[in-house]
Amino acid sequence: MNDTTQGIRIRPGSLADAPAILDMLDAAVVWMNARGNTEQWGTTPYSQKPGGPARVERYTTENSPYIAELDGTPVGALVLDSGPSPQMPIAPAAEPERYVRLLISDRRYAGRGIGAALLAHAAEETRRAGVDLLRVDCWAGGGGELVAFYERNGFTRTDPFLSQTWPGQVLARRVG
Numbered sequence: 001m002n003d004t005t006q007g008i009r010i011r012p013g014s015l016a017d018a019p020a021i022l023d024m025l026d027a028a029v030v031w032m033n034a035r036g037n038t039e040q041w042g043t044t045p046y047s048q049k050p051g052g053p054a055r056v057e058r059y060t061t062e063n064s065p066y067i068a069e070l071d072g073t074p075v076g077a078l079v080l081d082s083g084p085s086p087q088m089p090i091a092p093a094a095e096p097e098r099y100v101r102l103l104i105s106d107r108r109y110a111g112r113g114i115g116a117a118l119l120a121h122a123a124e125e126t127r128r129a130g131v132d133l134l135r136v137d138c139w140a141g142g143g144g145e146l147v148a149f150y151e152r153n154g155f156t157r158t159d160p161f162l163s164q165t166w167p168g169q170v171l172a173r174r175v176g
C-alpha cells in the first residue's frame with residue numbers, strides 16, 4: 001500500500017529499513033538531549049543500547065512496520081502490533097486491538113506532518129483489519145507534550161502508568 005499525504009509516501013517496511021530506523025532513533029536521542037530531555041530515552045544512542053538494534057530488527061521482522069518517505073528518503077517509521085509490549089506494565093485490551101509499538105520521525109523533517117500521516121495510516125490499517133481499537137503508550141513527562149501530540153491526532157488518554165520511575169500514558173482511538 002502506498003499512501004501519499006502532503007508528499008509523504010507510506011510503504012510497508014522490512015529488515016532492510018532497520019539501519020534507517022536506528023539512525024532516526026539515534027538522532028532523536030541527540031535532539032531530545034540538546035533540549036534538556038534526558039529522561040525520556042536517556043543519553044545513550046539507541047544503536048548502542050543493549051538490545052536496541054535487535055529490537056529494531058524484531059520490529060521489522062515480527063511486527064507490521066511502515067516507512068514514511070519523502071522523495072524516496074525514509075523520514076519516519078511506524079510499527080504496529082496486536083498489543084502492548086509484554087515488558088511494559090500495560091494490560092492488553094479486553095477486545096482486539098492494534099498497538100503502535102514505535103512512532104519515530106527524522107528530526108531534520110520536523111513540522112511536515114510525518115507523525116500525523118503515520119498515525120492516520122495506522123488508523124486505516126486498523127480499520128482494514130476489522131479492528132476498532134488503536135492504542136499507543138508514550139512518555140508522559142516533560143510537561144505532557146507527547147501526550148498532547150497524540151491527543152491532537154485523535155487519541156484519548158486512558159491509563160497512566162509507571163515503568164520503574166518512567167511516567168507513561170496509554171491512549172486509545174476508536175477507528176470503526
